[in-house]
Amino acid sequence: MSEDLLPIGRFARLCRLSVKQLRHYDDLGLLSPAWTDPSSGYRYYRSAQARDALMIGLLRSMDVPLPVVARVLSGDERNELKAARDRIEADIARRRRGLRLLDRVLAEGLPEHEVSVVREPARRVVAAREAATPATIPDATAACVSRLLPRMAPGVALIGLFPLDMEEEFDVRVTVEAADGDELLPGGPFASAVHVGPYEEIPLTVHGVLAWFGDHGHTPAGPVREVYLNDPATTPPEHLMTQVQIRVEDAP
Incomplete structure (x- = not known):
């Protein structure tokens, strides 16, 4: 085993992710360990993988879907991040419309309409x-x-x-x-x-x-x-x- 490999616990702390999250990303093929001990199944990561792990954590904190995260890691970063930004902006606009509707209901109650x-x-x-x-x-x-x-x-x-x-x-x-x-x-x-x-x-x-x-x-x-x-x-x-x-x- 190479000396530059980090056990999963240390790597998780470095990347501000949980061990459970790292295992999940491995299961999805999103971030695989550099080496897995065949006898214990314990996972080890290289320090150079921290950049990808940190990107995953950052994007997931902004509710970017995992399939989009995968495409970002594969190299189509600019287009995918712009699309994710557009989706977040559309969601913010929808929520603002909802707030304005709620403000009107709070001020006037449910409107009556002549049907x-x-x-x-x-x-x-x-x-x-x-x-x-x-x-x-x-x-x-x-x-x-x-x-x-x-x-x-x-x-x-x-x-x-x-x-x-x-x-x-x-x-x-x-x-x-x-x-x-x-x-x-x-x-x-x-x-x-x-x-x-x-x-x-x-x-x-x-x-x-x-x-x-x-x-x-x-x-x-x-x-x-x-x-x-x-x-x-x-x-x-x-x-x-x-x-x-x-x-x-x-x-x-």
């Missing part, structure tokens, strides 16, 4: 689609809108479509009505309420509409529709108007 049932016609539309997670809905929606801008016409509203049941990953769609559209947006009866205020607060109105379903014993059907009634480029956030619609599945 009415409207019958929407079927519409032929052009749609843009983007993969999203709950944290990236705003960015995915914005990407869809940018692709539809060339199809916009005066007086025609964009309609965002979002799943009723949020999963870890899903598609966000934004549509615009067009005579030559290649998709048909179904019509039918919808519970509808108008949201006034920033887009990030629309979930409050969505919950208000869903509460109406519970109060009246109806069954909601997705996707949730958001009809954007004015232009965010020229309208202050507090004056933005969005019609929230959820189809009433069991309406007569």
Whole structure:
């Protein structure tokens, strides 16, 4: 056995990791010991491995997923770290939106919404689609809108479509009505309420509409529709108007 090998306990202290963590990273193939005693199974590490071990500990302290850590160690450091940073930034933005919603609820209580049932016609539309997670809905929606801008016409509203049941990953769609559209947006009866205020607060109105379903014993059907009634480029956030619609599945 080489004299520059450190037993796992000493190496763990050097790298500010636990022995249990080092064993786990070895099992994953993320950081293997330089030598394992075949008779005792005891692990030994070289001092030069400390840099990788410290990088693993640092990235894990920032909740960077282990598969990303592995790719960083394999050499694609800049791209992977930038992607990890973007994910953390998106999570911070999502949490800030959540804090603003919570502040509003604390100040005003749960908002009451006037909900009415409207019958929407079927519409032929052009749609843009983007993969999203709950944290990236705003960015995915914005990407869809940018692709539809060339199809916009005066007086025609964009309609965002979002799943009723949020999963870890899903598609966000934004549509615009067009005579030559290649998709048909179904019509039918919808519970509808108008949201006034920033887009990030629309979930409050969505919950208000869903509460109406519970109060009246109806069954909601997705996707949730958001009809954007004015232009965010020229309208202050507090004056933005969005019609929230959820189809009433069991309406007569």
